[in-house]
Amino acid sequence: MGTLELDNLTKIFSDPDEGEIVAVDEFNAEIKDGEFLILVGPSGCGKTTTLRCVAGLEQPTRGDILLDGESVIEKKPKARNMAMVFQNYALYPHMTARENMSFGLRMTTDLSNDEIDDRVNEAAEIMGIEDLLEKKPSELSGGQQQRVALGRAIVRDPEVFLMDEPLSNLDAKLRTQMRTELQDLQQDLGVTTVYVTHDQTEAMTMGDRIAVLNDGELQQIGSPDECYSEPANQFVAGFIGSPSMNFFDVELRDSVLMSEDFDVTISPEIEREIDGDGSEYVLGIRPEEILSEDAAEGGEDRFTIDVKVVEPLGDVTYLYADINGKEATIAVDRSTDLEPGDRISVAFPVDEIHLFDSQTGDAIINRGAPAADAFVTEDESTTEKTEA
């Protein structure tokens, strides 16, 4: 078993110059046995601090951490039965790969040398590093070092894997390969995993659930699809997805969301959710949901834009244009022959728009429908949302 619960986890650092810094603010989450949870957020959002608190490398200021219902807050890192993989691999440079992998077992168990060797060989086989065991880290490539670091974590047979941006030092190709391997490995071993990253792709593809953090606060925890399609607030909407969601300031007048460059006529269902005339919102729409050219023709709310930049990426082409004085991104088919300077029609389909409170940033409408209520418990829905 490896059910991990974070109960009001709070970590405050005291800095002589800047006073108190709240790195993690009342983080609540339950990570089920065998689940792969991704902690994602911008630099300084508290994701690594959360991981370090779980590992026992930082002592939380308040709150509790429970493993299978038992508090581990007073336990030393070695007694928590967790293994951690670090961004720079953290392999001991004076030890061979075998010594690195067996070090934890030697320190924490009374297994015989033969038993330790067997377990190291087994882990090495899983990671495909049997030939590297007698080499020192300096003789290994980045990818090989990462495999040894993962092997070191596996060999301990822990209840929880903690991974702190383990792929960020690898080149793009290797990162993609290791991403898949890590997913396979986690599924095969079925070990509860908390994985910290700031990488969009890793967040969207690897985990069962994503926890999005900002300024130490949990913004949303849910499946990648939920966080993408039903963001709890403007921060999540902007952070999840690449390129980012487009945001525009709009004002409600006579069932129409109006702005300088465009109008969107809303449905009665949306209107029921929002305040009356004159109220202001932030409208969000993903680049791939914006209708352009032929698709936009015939729509009542279409408007024209001047294409500034055309960015073909192979599988998709992005157009950049100014809308309401802000740069907007529009995804179009890769076969487009549009060029900078072209004028095209676009439209925002009302069933794809998101509306956010202009003051709090909370989501009111997600993809044309009312957003899920705040503080929905895990029993009722897999998506949680905290106060913004």
Add this chain to the structure above:
Amino acid sequence: MSDDHELLFEPPGTLRGRMERFAAHGYLFVLAAFTAGPYVVMMLLSLMGNGWAPIFPVKLIPEAWSFQNYINVWTGNTALLDTPFAIFFMNSLIYAGGATLTVLVIDTLAGYAFARLKFRGRDATFLIVVGTLMVSPVILFVPLYTWLNQFGLTNTRVGVILPLVFNGFGVFLMRQFIKTLPSDLEDAALIDGCSRFGVFWRIVVPMMKPALMTLGVVTFIVSWRTFLWPLVLTRDQALYNMPVALGFFTGRTGTLWAPLMAGAAIALVPMVIIFYALQDYYVRGFTVGGLKG
């Protein structure tokens, strides 16, 4: 180096290039001669008979080569000093070795504390430690002597070693080096089951080999050649180190040049060996300010 040469000089095929190289090598030869000269003279005089005196015309080439001076000095068979040099050599080894080992232990622990542990007043304390580098050792002579006297440590080996040990340089060097080591390694070791001291001993110390060698070499060489402090602190001849003992070859009636030079040559041997074996580390000791910190 060859690249540097190419940048410094005209091509070797040209007259100007040849002249530049000749001038540069000539200059280096003169510098080398000035530097090596005293050592050559030392070796030559140490191989002469006892009667050498600095009179004109100066005679530098021995008429008969002999190692007798070395034997006399090593066994204590000279007119001004009857204690065997072997004892002074051993004392020097004890002082330099003791100081080096103690410095390595204390400074590594202190450097680790200053680099890694969080405690109130850490930075202020470190500033004070580094600030001691600005204090001339001579100023500390009287208070230190008084202090050691109160502890009954004058005229003892421990008394000679102790003042050699406390030096902000080593703490600074160790702290700077430890700060360059990734702290993830220590976190990994904590998770792997090490105690805080276990992390230090099993992970940090093995990674500090270059810094330990540097500090060890610098401390050994400085302690080996220390003169004033053992001179002031020791009264028994049996406690003298080599530099103090060498001073006794100069008496009221004159200087025993040949034994003096033989003794100096003996004193030089360990330093030459250590320097040649570990010169990279010694040089690194002087570039510590350039370490990433």
